[in-house]
Amino acid sequence: MRYRLIIFDWDGTLMDSVPRIVDCMQRAARDVGWLPLSDAAVRDIIGLGLPEAIARLCPGIDSERAERLRARYSHHFVAADTKEAPMPFFSGVEAGLEQLAREPDVQLAVATGKSRRGLDRIFTERGCGHWFDASRTADLTRSKPDPLMLEELLATLGVPLEEAVMIGDSVHDLGMAQALGMDRVAVSWGVHDIDTLTAFAPCYAATTFSDLMAWLTQPREADKRGDQP
Numbered sequence: 603m604r605y606r607l608i609i610f611d612w613d614g615t616l617m618d619s620v621p622r623i624v625d626c627m628q629r630a631a632r633d634v635g636w637l638p639l640s641d642a643a644v645r646d647i648i649g650l651g652l653p654e655a656i657a658r659l660c661p662g663i664d665s666e667r668a669e670r671l672r673a674r675y676s677h678h679f680v681a682a683d684t685k686e687a688p689m690p691f692f693s694g695v696e697a698g699l700e701q702l703a704r705e706p707d708v709q710l711a712v713a714t715g716k717s718r719r720g721l722d723r724i725f726t727e728r729g730c731g732h733w734f735d736a737s738r739t740a741d742l743t744r745s746k747p748d749p750l751m752l753e754e755l756l757a758t759l760g761v762p763l764e765e766a767v768m769i770g771d772s773v774h775d776l777g778m779a780q781a782l783g784m785d786r787v788a789v790s791w792g793v794h795d796i797d798t799l800t801a802f803a804p805c806y807a808a809t810t811f812s813d814l815m816a817w818l819t820q821p822r823e824a825d826k827r828g829d830q831p
Contacts, residue, residue, distance in 0.1 A: 603708050604822050605785070607761040609752065611770035612714040612721065613648055614792030616699075619689045622682055623648055627659070630674035634667050636660055645793045649715045649774035651740030679720070688727070692791055694811030699733045701815070709759050712737035713751045713768065713778070735759055747777035752784060767805070769814070776802035789814065 613619045624644045631639045639659055647655040652675065656668050663671070702710055710733055714721060718739040725731030736758050738751035756766060768779035771792020779786035780802050788799035788807045796807050808814035 603705060604818055604820060605765055605767045606707060607709045607711060607756070607759055607766035608702065608818065609711045609713050609755060609766060609768045611649060611768075611772065611775045611792075612712055612716055612724075614771040615769060615775070615789055616691060616695050617689050617724070618692055620645060620648060620793055622679065622686070622689055626675050626678035626682065627655075629678045630671050631660070633674040634671045636663070636667070636671065648793050649746055649770070649772040651715050651745030652717065654740075654745045655715070680723075683723075683727070692811055694815065696730075698811050698815045699730070702818070703733045709735040709761065711735060711755045711759065713746075713755060713775075714738070715740045715746060715774070717741040746774040747781060749778050749782035749784075752778060752782050767818075769808075771799075773798060773802065776804060787814065787817075 610616055613623060624641050627644045628639050631637070643659060647658050650658065652672055653668070656663065656671055660668065660671070699710065702708055712721065712734055714737070716724075716739055718741055721737060721739050722731075736755055738754055740746070740751075743754060744750040752766075752768060756763060763782065763784055767785040767787060768775060769787045769789065770776055770779075771789045772794050776786045776788060776799055785805050786802065788796055788802070788804040789811075790796045790807065790809045796809075799807070806814075806817050808817065
């Protein structure tokens, strides 16, 4: 294995939740009488904490309306859980994480813009919390791209910086890791394309989760031999 600690973003990296996030944010904006939000604008803030996302999407919004928008977004997102099909994991994620979780010398973690309540709800509903040794959410620490949540995960799990990697689909994920000097991997199936993510100098760019697994499970020495995929 390349790393002792593998840290994953959630939305757009492990779970195909982006369409629901976009729809719920657009509904919330309409509920509070804000201007229409484009799909692209909402996709661009996925990964940020909710207050930071609203501030970026709705410049100049006052605190009262921002709080109403936040509440309506949460309402729509939770309501969708009872009305719509469960949000799927991307292909290969469940089998891949089960495999990684069985590795004796590897720890897994989540660093996400979701709230603690939201992440714990998914852990419970999908029975997947056992995959991870630790997690950090944006409401209990600083939002991406501040690297504090990564620093906290390293300290909690007792892993040095050079033995950890951050995997994500957005500039917020990779920018956070770059700010700390942590190795980072870009995935192509989320909110930002690989060309955009290349600006953050990822160690690897994965086009499928199977590709990512093949790369992660090689020893680092493979890079020196020129064997990496």
